[in-house]
Amino acid sequence: MKAPINIALVGNPNSGKSSLFNALTGLNQKVSNFPGVTVDKKTGSARITPTLEANIIDLPGTYSLYPKSADEYVTYDVLLQPDGSDRPDMVLIIADASNLKRNLLFCSQIIDLKMPVIIGLTMMDLAKKKGIEIDLAGLERELGVPVVAINPRKNKGLQQLKKNIELVAQEKFHSPPASSSITGNWLPRLSTG
Numbered sequence: 001m002k003a004p005i006n007i008a009l010v011g012n013p014n015s016g017k018s019s020l021f022n023a024l025t026g027l028n029q030k031v032s033n034f035p036g037v038t039v040d041k042k043t044g045s046a047r048i049t050p051t052l053e054a055n056i057i058d059l060p061g062t063y064s065l066y067p068k069s070a071d072e073y074v075t076y077d078v079l080l081q082p083d084g085s086d087r088p089d090m091v092l093i094i095a096d097a098s099n100l101k102r103n104l105l106f107c108s109q110i111i112d113l114k115m116p117v118i119i120g121l122t123m124m125d126l127a128k129k130k131g132i133e134i135d136l137a138g139l140e141r142e143l144g145v146p147v148v149a150i151n152p153r154k155n156k157g158l159q160q161l162k163k164n165i166e167l168v169a170q171e172k173f174h175s176p177p178a179s180s181s182i183t184g185n186w187l188p189r190l191s192t193g
């Protein structure tokens with residue numbers, strides 16, 4: 001059995017990080033519908049596949065990689081000044097699909113770090129209610145990292161997420177080939193019908 005990999009959960013406040021942490025680890029981190037709930041890091045373990053185990057690190061929400069508060073500094077520290085024990089092997093960005101533009105700013109800062117990254121898009125249900133459609137394959141192609149729709153509150157999309165964690169851990173993720181019909185069309189748009 002290989003040693004567990006470390007996966008850091010990062011993203012804007014109130015995007016569903018701790019909900020996902022709980023769904024993956026079976027632990028009970030505090031979850032609430034307002035920003036700034038998590039103020040320190042917490043680690044739990046999760047089985048990704050029969051042969052792949054992960055230490056999941058829940059982190060405080062942050063709007064930018066450059067910290068303005070003590071809890072944002074915790075996230076900065078884990079990503080940019082990791083000590084031996086919680087150096088992430090992979091970063092799982094949890095992004096709120098109903099506020100995608102703001103969330104993507106943070107995603108691009110993380111992608112620029114050139115660490116293995118997966119984006120988990122939460123709040124797809126709320127985005128849909130707002131009439132926002134998101135082209136997941138187009139987004140993957142544009143960003144070059146896997147993008148998976150999840151609803152950790154309802155345990156949805158977790159198998160697909162684990163599959164992508166496995167692919168990224170094995171360096172086997174390839175973004176989908178360009179398709180002229182949807183290229184450049186990945187930004188959220190209001191649906192017309």
Ligand SMILES: Nc1nc2c(ncn2[C@@H]2O[C@H](COP(=O)(O)OP(=O)(O)OP(=O)(O)O)[C@@H](O)[C@H]2O)c(=O)[nH]1
Binds near residue numbers: 038123
């Ligand atoms: N509608 C909907 N609600 C969700 C989804 N995922 C999480 N939530 C809810 O979103 C709220 C925030 O979730 P948390 O898990 O506390 O968010 P967080 O990212 O840990 O927040 P901070 O610790 O403040 O950064 C909670 O009320 C969750 O139940 C989703 O996919 N859809």
Ligand SMILES: [Mg+2]
Binds near residue numbers: 017019030038059
């Ligand atoms: Mg939290």
